[in-house]
Amino acid sequence: MSKVVIILGGYGNFGKRIAESLSHHDITLLIAGRSEAKAQQCIAQLQSQSCAVLKPWQVDIHADDFTERLAAQNPFMVIHTSGPYQGQNYTVPQACIASGAHYIDLADDRRYVCDISTLDGAASTKGVLIVSGASSVPGLSSAVIDKYSTVFKSIQSIDIAIAPGNQAQRGVATIAAILTYTGHPFEVFKEGRWQSIYGWMDAKSHDFEGIAKHRLLANVDVPDLALFPKRYAVAERVSFQAGLELPLLHWGMVGMAALAKWGIVKNWSPLAKQLDKLSNYFLRFGSDIGAMEVSISGMEDGDKQRKVTWRLYAPNGQGPYIPTLSTIIIAKKLLSGTLDITGALPCSGLVELSEFEPYFKTFEIYQKTQLED
Structure with a gap:
C-alpha cells in the first residue's frame, strides 16, 4: 500500500x-x-x-x-x-x-x-x-549561511533581502501575512542589542545587480530575525527587508504602514483580498524577475575583514517555486x-544549499556569490 x-x-x-x-x-x-x-x-x-x-x-x-x-x-x-x-x-x-x-x-x-x-x-x-x-526563510536562507559561515571566525552582520517581480503570482495568504505587521513594531537585533522597528518602513533602494538591478525594500518580520542572532552568534546585526518592484505599489505600502503606526488604521490584513485584486490591475507592468540576497560580514582567521554576498535570480516568473x-x-x-x-x-x-541546486537548474534559477575583503 x-x-x-x-x-x-x-x-x-x-x-x-x-x-x-x-x-x-x-x-x-x-x-x-x-x-x-x-x-x-x-x-x-x-x-x-x-x-x-x-x-x-x-x-x-x-x-x-x-x-x-x-x-x-x-x-x-x-x-x-x-x-x-x-x-x-x-x-x-x-x-x-x-x-x-x-x-x-x-x-x-x-x-x-x-x-x-x-x-x-x-x-x-x-x-x-x-x-x-x-x-525561502529560514529554510533556504539558513542553508546559504550554513555554507558560507565556515569562511568566518566570527560573524558581525547578516543582511537578507527578497524582491519578487511584479508579474509573479503572490496569493492572498501571502498578502494577508505581510499586512498583519505592516506599520506595527517588532524586535530585531541591531547595533548589538534588541530594538524595535516598524513593518514596511525604513524604505530604501538596493542594488541586486545582474538582471534584477535596483529594487525598493522595507522592513519585513520573518523567523530569521529571531533565530539567526543566536544560531550564528552574530555580534552586531541581523536584518531582513523585502519590497515591491513597482514604486507606486511599494510607496503605497509604506504609506499604509505609516497610517498603522500612527494608529489611524489598526490592521490592514482584512483588506488582503481587495488589495490583491487592486494589484492585479498592475500585473502588466514591471517584470517577471525575482531576486534574493544574503550578505554575511565578519572576521576570518588573522582578524581580517571579509564579506560574502550570495544572490539568487529567478527569471521568467519562476520566483514562486523558490x-x-x-x-x-x-x-x-x-x-x-x-x-x-x-x-x-x-x-x-535540515537542507544543504547543494540540495537546492538541481531544482534551480530545472527552473532556470541561478545563483552568484561575491567575496570581498
Missing part, C-alpha cells in the same frame, strides 16, 4: 507547485482544502504526467472534527500550505503528531515557526518529524527514508 501524503491547500499558489513535484512519486497524494471543485481542477492538470494516485479531500483545518478526520486518512506525511499562519494555533501539527504523521509547513510567521519546538517532546515520543518554516523547494526536498527525503530525524523544530540546518 502506497504512502499517503496530504497537501493542505494543495491547489493554492504554493501547494499546487509542491503537488506537481510530488506527483512523480509512487504515493497516494491528497489535494486537500475547503473547495473540492478546486482540488479536482488541480488533479485534472496533474493527472496526465502523474505517477501518484491523486485524490481530492474537502476539509477545513479549523473544523472541530479535523483531528479525527485527519487520523482516518492514515497519512504518512502532511504538508501545510494554508496560510496566513499569523494567528494560527498548532491544531494541524498536533493532529499530525496524534496521527503519527510527519508534518512540514511553509510558515513565515515569526512566533509560529520559532515556537514549534514546544511540540518537540510529543513529536519525539511519537517518532515523527515536525518542521516549520520550510520555505518558497516551495525546502518543503519538496524534505518531503522527498522523508519518503525515501534518508531523513530519520524526529522532533519538532524550525527549518534550519
Whole structure:
C-alpha cells in the first residue's frame, strides 16, 4: 500500500507547485482544502504526467472534527500550505503528531515557526518529524549561511533581502501575512542589542545587480530575525527587508504602514483580498524577475575583514517555486527514508544549499556569490 501524503491547500499558489513535484512519486497524494471543485481542477492538470494516485479531500483545518478526520486518512506525511499562519494555533501539527504523521509547513510567521519546538517532546515520543518554516526563510536562507559561515571566525552582520517581480503570482495568504505587521513594531537585533522597528518602513533602494538591478525594500518580520542572532552568534546585526518592484505599489505600502503606526488604521490584513485584486490591475507592468540576497560580514582567521554576498535570480516568473523547494526536498527525503530525524523544530540546518541546486537548474534559477575583503 502506497504512502499517503496530504497537501493542505494543495491547489493554492504554493501547494499546487509542491503537488506537481510530488506527483512523480509512487504515493497516494491528497489535494486537500475547503473547495473540492478546486482540488479536482488541480488533479485534472496533474493527472496526465502523474505517477501518484491523486485524490481530492474537502476539509477545513479549523473544523472541530479535523483531528479525527485527519487520523482516518492514515497519512504518512502532511504538508501545510494554508496560510496566513499569523494567528494560527498548532491544531494541524498536533493532529499530525496524534496521527503519527510527519508534518512540514511553509510558515513565515515569526512566533509560529520559532515556537514549534514546544511540540518537540510529543513529536519525539511519537517518532515523527515536525518542521516549520520550510520555505525561502529560514529554510533556504539558513542553508546559504550554513555554507558560507565556515569562511568566518566570527560573524558581525547578516543582511537578507527578497524582491519578487511584479508579474509573479503572490496569493492572498501571502498578502494577508505581510499586512498583519505592516506599520506595527517588532524586535530585531541591531547595533548589538534588541530594538524595535516598524513593518514596511525604513524604505530604501538596493542594488541586486545582474538582471534584477535596483529594487525598493522595507522592513519585513520573518523567523530569521529571531533565530539567526543566536544560531550564528552574530555580534552586531541581523536584518531582513523585502519590497515591491513597482514604486507606486511599494510607496503605497509604506504609506499604509505609516497610517498603522500612527494608529489611524489598526490592521490592514482584512483588506488582503481587495488589495490583491487592486494589484492585479498592475500585473502588466514591471517584470517577471525575482531576486534574493544574503550578505554575511565578519572576521576570518588573522582578524581580517571579509564579506560574502550570495544572490539568487529567478527569471521568467519562476520566483514562486523558490518558497516551495525546502518543503519538496524534505518531503522527498522523508519518503525515501534518508531523513530519520524526529522532533519538532524550525527549518534550519535540515537542507544543504547543494540540495537546492538541481531544482534551480530545472527552473532556470541561478545563483552568484561575491567575496570581498
